[in-house]
Amino acid sequence: MYIVLKNIRHGLKPIPFQSLRTVKLQKENMNEIVNLNPPDSVRGMLELSEECFKKNVSIPVLHVKDVKLSNIIKLVKPELLKVENFKPIKSDESGTQIYLNPNRVDSENLENELNKFGLGKKDIILTNFTLNYENFSAEQVFRAVLPKNKEGMASFTKIGHILHVNLREHLLPFKKLIGKVLFDKIPGCKTVVNKTNMIDNTYRNFQMEILEGEDDMMVTLKENKCTFQFDFSAVYWNSRLSSEHECIVKKLNSNDVLFDVCAGVGPFSVPLAKKSCIVHANDLNPESYKWMNHNFKLNKIKTDCFKTYNKDAKMFILEEIKEYLPKYLTTHKVFITMNLPAMAVTFLNNFVGLLKNSDFVKGSFKPVTLFVYCFAKGENYNEIARNLVIENLGFDKIKDLHRVRTVSSLKEMMRVTIELDEEVLVGNVATGVKRSNEDDILEDNIKKCNVGDTKLPVPII
Ligand SMILES: C[S@@+](CC[C@H](N)C(=O)[O-])C[C@H]1O[C@@H](n2cnc3c(N)ncnc32)[C@H](O)[C@@H]1O
Numbered sequence: 001m002y003i004v005l006k007n008i009r010h011g012l013k014p015i016p017f018q019s020l021r022t023v024k025l026q027k028e029n030m031n032e033i034v035n036l037n038p039p040d041s042v043r044g045m046l047e048l049s050e051e052c053f054k055k056n057v058s059i060p061v062l063h064v065k066d067v068k069l070s071n072i073i074k075l076v077k078p079e080l081l082k083v084e085n086f087k088p089i090k091s092d093e094s095g096t097q098i099y100l101n102p103n104r105v106d107s108e109n110l111e112n113e114l115n116k117f118g119l120g121k122k123d124i125i126l127t128n129f130t131l132n133y134e135n136f137s138a139e140q141v142f143r144a145v146l147p148k149n150k151e152g153m154a155s156f157t158k159i160g161h162i163l164h165v166n167l168r169e170h171l172l173p174f175k176k177l178i179g180k181v182l183f184d185k186i187p188g189c190k191t192v193v194n195k196t197n198m199i200d201n202t203y204r205n206f207q208m209e210i211l212e213g214e215d216d217m218m219v220t221l222k223e224n225k226c227t228f229q230f231d232f233s234a235v236y237w238n239s240r241l242s243s244e245h246e247c248i249v250k251k252l253n254s255n256d257v258l259f260d261v262c263a264g265v266g267p268f269s270v271p272l273a274k275k276s277c278i279v280h281a282n283d284l285n286p287e288s289y290k291w292m293n294h295n296f297k298l299n300k301i302k303t304d305c306f307k308t309y310n311k312d313a314k315m316f317i318l319e320e321i322k323e324y325l326p327k328y329l330t331t332h333k334v335f336i337t338m339n340l341p342a343m344a345v346t347f348l349n350n351f352v353g354l355l356k357n358s359d360f361v362k363g364s365f366k367p368v369t370l371f372v373y374c375f376a377k378g379e380n381y382n383e384i385a386r387n388l389v390i391e392n393l394g395f396d397k398i399k400d401l402h403r404v405r406t407v408s409s410l411k412e413m414m415r416v417t418i419e420l421d422e423e424v425l426v427g428n429v430a431t432g433v434k435r436s437n438e439d440d441i442l443e444d445n446i447k448k449c450n451v452g453d454t455k456l457p458v459p460i461i
Pocket residue numbers: 202203204236237238241261262263264265266267268282283284285288311312313314339340341460
């Protein structure tokens with residue numbers, strides 16, 4: 001039934017018999033390839049009209065009967081007509097019709113191969129085919145509609161059922177159409193939102209407008225074999241960081257300790273607690289704190305494996321890390337994550353001399369591994385990240401520099417791995433980094449973090 005309906009919709013109607021030679025000749029005459037993209041007339045369309053996407057093309061259809069289908073399919077696979085929502089192989093009582101890509105079908109090779117099965121030009125019939133809105137991908141629609149030669153669609157990210165775009169100025173007149181097309185075309189999408197401001201608030205969430213779909217910001221998604229739920233309008237989540245989260249999760253073994261200084265809703269902390277690490281997770285945003293707790297519960301993490309905090313990073317380091325670190329240092333491998341790229345380096349100086357009053361036998365503990373994230377703005381991103389970290393820590397304890405992702409042109413998100421050893425944690429504090437006048441340092445470092453930025457963001461990205 002479905003196929004019959006579809007065929008009617010596509011207006012399939014065989015053209016009087018023409019051989020493959022005719023197909024070839026036609027193409028030679030037209031001297032152009034068959035354009036399977038939407039009609040030119042949709043360019044500049046502001047409100048989606050599906051009707052305007054209708055387009056008739058001639059498609060070669062191979063008719064086969066009484067042959068082993070699997071052999072033929074293997075043969076024509078590269079030549080099949082590939083358009084959205086259309087199955088190019090259809091069978092009924094009269095045999096099987098195989099829809100071929102008109103721009104590939106005239107390969108000599110195919111002809112020769114078909115002959116081996118007793119098939120040939122006579123079995124390929126040019127057929128009228130109506131392409132509809134549903135046969136075009138979102139990308140094809142945008143390429144056809146949006147202004148030519150201008151920077152195209154901003155890429156989108158999918159967060160559960162929410163599709164999130166960040167439209168540039170010149171695309172704003174098309175925002176309703178963009179929302180509708182993404183809603184129609186992207187599987188699982190129930191809401192399309194557009195970011196309406198820069199992420200410049202403390203909690204790293206952003207304001208957004210709904211372009212299409214339900215006003216439902218409650219997201220459920222999976223990452224690193226854990227389920228996360230949160231209110232996307234109130235917390236930070238970036239699906240582009242999923243491989244980075246996975247990479248860190250893989251670096252720790254069960255029984256290792258993690259202090260997650262800016263934990264968000266728990267993408268490092270929850271999977272690691274699930275892996276039987278001991279986790280101390282902190283976030284300043286009360287909403288992130290709430291959802292982080294919810295996510296530990298949701299993933300059935302035993303309550304003795306984790307502790308959560310709702311503090312400023314500096315206080316979390318000076319109070320909680322300071323209290324717990326001596327308990328773990330000689331018995332466990334300890335890791336710290338600080339993913340707040342625009343200002344995490346400014347927290348580094350709090351580690352200098354953090355344990356200076358603790359009694360440690362020299363050489364009694366392995367260094368703590370700290371992953372600090374930062375933005376490097378400029379061409380030489382490794383060098384920029386290295387300098388940021390050294391200037392803020394006052395020591396060169398860098399073990400690794402890793403580019404996490406490109407944020408924009410000449411702006412890279414970097415992960416810098418540092419080893420906090422006895423010299424940093426217990427040793428003499430007089431290293432050139434002042435700890436007394438921290439407000440000055442903070443101010444200064446925020447400026448350094450934003451070198452090259454025309455707009456100096458408010459303290460936290
Ligand atoms: C870039 S997000 C990272 C969240 C999470 N770790 C991840 O990888 O997705 C930074 C987080 O830091 C939190 N944050 C911002 N300022 C903070 C501060 N001063 N102290 C602690 N957390 C802070 C924000 O609420 C946000 O959840």
